[in-house]
Amino acid sequence: xxxxxxxxxxxxxxxxxxxxxxxxxxxxxxxxxxxxxxxxxxxxxxxxxxxxxxxxxxxxxxxxxxxxxxxxxxxxxxxxxxxxxxxxxxxxxxxxxxxxxxxxxxxxxxxxxxxxxxxxxxxxxxxxxxxxxxxxxxxxxxxxxxxxxxxxxxxxxxxxxxxxxxxxxxxxxxxxxxxxxxxxxxxxxxxxxxxxxxxxxxxxxxxxxxxxxxxxxxxxxxxxxxxxxxxxxxxxxxxxxxxxxxxxxxxxxxxxxxxxxxxxxxxxxxxxxxxxxxxxxxxxxxxxxxxxxxxxxxxxxxxxxxxxxxxxxxxxxxxxxxxxxxxxxxxxxxxxxxxxxxxxxxxxxxxxxxxxxxxxxxxxxxxxxxxxxxxxxx
Numbered sequence: 001x002x003x004x005x006x007x008x009x010x011x012x013x014x015x016x017x018x019x020x021x022x023x024x025x026x027x028x029x030x031x032x033x034x035x036x037x038x039x040x041x042x043x044x045x046x047x048x049x050x051x052x053x054x055x056x057x058x059x060x061x062x063x064x065x066x067x068x069x070x071x072x073x074x075x076x077x078x079x080x081x082x083x084x085x086x087x088x089x090x091x092x093x094x095x096x097x098x099x100x101x102x103x104x105x106x107x108x109x110x111x112x113x114x115x116x117x118x119x120x121x122x123x124x125x126x127x128x129x130x131x132x133x134x135x136x137x138x139x140x141x142x143x144x145x146x147x148x149x150x151x152x153x154x155x156x157x158x159x160x161x162x163x164x165x166x167x168x169x170x171x172x173x174x175x176x177x178x179x180x181x182x183x184x185x186x187x188x189x190x191x192x193x194x195x196x197x198x199x200x201x202x203x204x205x206x207x208x209x210x211x212x213x214x215x216x217x218x219x220x221x222x223x224x225x226x227x228x229x230x231x232x233x234x235x236x237x238x239x240x241x242x243x244x245x246x247x248x249x250x251x252x253x254x255x256x257x258x259x260x261x262x263x264x265x266x267x268x269x270x271x272x273x274x275x276x277x278x279x280x281x282x283x284x285x286x287x288x289x290x291x292x293x294x295x296x297x298x299x300x301x302x303x304x305x306x307x308x309x310x311x312x313x314x315x316x317x318x319x320x321x322x323x324x325x326x327x328x329x330x331x332x333x334x335x336x337x338x339x340x341x342x343x344x345x346x347x348x349x350x351x352x353x354x355x356x357x358x359x360x361x362x363x364x365x366x367x368x369x370x371x372x373x374x375x376x377x378x
Contacts, residue, residue, distance in 0.1 A: 018363020127267035
């Protein structure tokens with residue numbers, strides 16, 4: 001055979017064998033997808049390498065992801081990174097801004113979260129809360145005297161109030177007795193008194209007359225009720241009664257009225273005094289407008305920062321609970337080999353072609369050497 005033809009033939013055969021061998025090896029990474037059986041005999045090298053080792057590959061990938069890729073330290077660094085913090089803060093601010101600028105009323109907003117809250121129910125809850133707070137508050141003060149609960153300023157105000165009440169009572173009595181009704185009342189009292197005195201009363205009436213007696217007694221009564229002595233007596237009496245009440249324990253007054261009655265009346269009074277209907281009918285935007293900038297610029301960044309710190313401190317437990325390695329393993333095991341082959345070839349098709357060409361080149365070089373050896377020793 002012509003030496004040139006021999007060399008070309010052996011180079012071509014070597015290149016063909018090298019190229020086909022590498023191309024077949026690349027194909028056998030994925031194919032066949034399933035084992036091929038002839039009877040009970042399974043053909044060797046079936047299925048392909050990756051389908052055959054998919055379970056082991058899934059286990060190794062799961063361990064690699066947890067031990068080397070998604071590590072607690074790496075996640076902590078990511079959470080603490082300023083760029084990530086800024087990104088999360090910006091996202092949170094946009095979400096919160098959208099939420100607090102809603103035109104929905106508070107009642108409609110609660111309904112959207114399947115929270116049934118009406119004005120009547122809210123008032124009932126407020127009243128119940130006030131009643132509970134009263135019972136928990138008063139149990140520590142039932143044995144204390146009223147005076148012990150009042151500050152010096154309030155005790156002084158109570159004394160001033162007693163003096164003002166005494167002055168008011170005296171003025172009211174004086175105004176009453178100076179009125180026509182008061183004068184008639186005095187006359188009626190005198191007549192009634194004389195009628196009940198028998199002979200002595202009749203004698204005084206016949207001697208002075210009821211009107212004459214009234215004219216004598218009425219100025220005395222007016223002078224007495226307007227006198228300073230009357231004012232001092234009223235003040236002394238009221239201060240005495242006030243001091244007695246100040247020495248009584250809180251429980252004394254509670255027993256007089258009833259603890260349940262006090263708590264119920266107090267709860268109802270607070271609930272009715274609050275504009276609950278107005279609150280429920282106001283929109284979220286109206287509620288949040290005075291505090292919008294404070295919420296967005298201070299509250300949200302603080303929450304993001306604290307949330308990141310909490311996540312960083314709990315990341316090991318979270319990863320352990322989530323069992324990331326098992327998740328990765330299950331996902332890889334369930335991944336279709338056809339799709340995996342398509343992805344790998346789509347990324348590395350050019351490199352695989354170069355490997356095929358390299359096999360052809362090496363095969364051609366080996367064929368060339370073989371041809372030289374044959375010609376030299378042939």
